[in-house]
Amino acid sequence: MPATPSAPRGQKMKGETVTTMDEVKKRADVLAEALPYIQKYDDKIVVVKYGGAAMLTEGARDSVMRDIVLLNQIGVRIVLVHGGGPEISDTLKQLGKETRFIDGLRYTDAETAEIACMVLAGKVNKSLVSLIHKAKGRAIGLCGVDDAMLRVKKTDKADLGFVGDIVAVNVNAVRSALDGGLIPVIATVGVDENGQVYNINADTAAAEVAAALGAEALIMMTDVRGLLRDKDDPDSLIPEISADDIPGLVASGVISGGMLPKVDGLRAAIAHGLKEAVVIDGRVPHAILLELLSDSGFGTLIK
Numbered sequence: 244m245p246a247t248p249s250a251p252r253g254q255k256m257k258g259e260t261v262t263t264m265d266e267v268k269k270r271a272d273v274l275a276e277a278l279p280y281i282q283k284y285d286d287k288i289v290v291v292k293y294g295g296a297a298m299l300t301e302g303a304r305d306s307v308m309r310d311i312v313l314l315n316q317i318g319v320r321i322v323l324v325h326g327g328g329p330e331i332s333d334t335l336k337q338l339g340k341e342t343r344f345i346d347g348l349r350y351t352d353a354e355t356a357e358i359a360c361m362v363l364a365g366k367v368n369k370s371l372v373s374l375i376h377k378a379k380g381r382a383i384g385l386c387g388v389d390d391a392m393l394r395v396k397k398t399d400k401a402d403l404g405f406v407g408d409i410v411a412v413n414v415n416a417v418r419s420a421l422d423g424g425l426i427p428v429i430a431t432v433g434v435d436e437n438g439q440v441y442n443i444n445a446d447t448a449a450a451e452v453a454a455a456l457g458a459e460a461l462i463m464m465t466d467v468r469g470l471l472r473d474k475d476d477p478d479s480l481i482p483e484i485s486a487d488d489i490p491g492l493v494a495s496g497v498i499s500g501g502m503l504p505k506v507d508g509l510r511a512a513i514a515h516g517l518k519e520a521v522v523i524d525g526r527v528p529h530a531i532l533l534e535l536l537s538d539s540g541f542g543t544l545i546k
């Protein structure tokens with residue numbers, strides 16, 4: 244629907260199909276149902292991690308940013324943390340730079356770390372900020388280097404080059420932005436004590452930022468329906484799981500790859516007092532509105 248309704252009352256908007264009274268009633272019910280949720284999240288901090296295939300097309304990004312603006316407009320203090328792995332890969336390819344993977348993880352040499360910073364904190368970050376402004380919201384783009392928000396040290400998990408583990412989080416700039424009515428949009432590159440820039444997993448960073456802010460909720464938007472019992476079977480969704488049951492699923496190999504930092508991050512944030520932690524399908528139109536403002540929560544709730 245266009246930003247300014249253009250059809251005369253009672254007539255169809257461009258692209259709309261016939262609207263029956265039943266459909267009108269359903270729409271009204273959904274709007275009315277939102278009231279307790281709007282009240283619940285009023286003035287509360289909600290951190291949204293947005294990444295993966297769910298953010299590949301301009302159309303998908305545009306729609307999600309409009310939802311973010313809507314939430315901000317009704318009083319939710321939204322913080323957006325974004326990934327952008329596929330765009331880093333594309334740029335490396337364009338520059339003719341080969342990517343080396345170690346156990347499925349990208350080896351980040353000094354030049355790759357620079358390119359990751361350029362793509363994430365530049366291209367991807369500014370495109371999201373611009374889309375928020377296009378939707379008549381107000382956003383500020385930040386990255387972990389700004390005000391040394393995400394201090395890192397070289398990860399000791401494997402020799403992955405300039406991939407950082409977070410050692411300290413400083414959310415002063417994020418709070419200032421929120422207090423000024425802005426939506427902080429955070430690219431997850433970090434900095435070490437020598438000023439070297441590192442690539443950080445965006446899920447891990449989102450969880451650390453949520454914990455440091457004392458956020459009410461952390462929502463991970465991804466490109467699958469949620470946590471699956473079999474990652475190749477979308478019908479195997481686990482709707483609800485206790486954080487204590489996660490290590491078992493990791494040990495048995497049910498949770499792997501890109502889902503690992505998500506569940507680890509959500510568990511850590513819950514241990515820090517986060518009330519709500521969910522993984523939802525960012526490919527579903529208005530997924531975040533359905534999750535936060537309606538009775539029909541979907542995806543995986545981690546408790």
Ligand SMILES: Nc1ncnc2c1ncn2[C@@H]1O[C@H](COP(=O)(O)OP(=O)(O)OP(=O)(O)O)[C@@H](O)[C@H]1O
Nearest residue numbers: 294295326327328465470471474497498499501502
């Ligand atoms: N048990 C599981 N349930 C669901 N997905 C799983 C599971 N185990 C592994 N995965 C994988 O995790 C992937 C999601 O993580 P991935 O890192 O690819 O995306 P993202 O974090 O949303 O994006 P980005 O890393 O760009 O920010 C899924 O596409 C799926 O292949």
Ligand SMILES: [Mg+2]
Nearest residue numbers: 294326446501
């Ligand atoms: Mg990921």
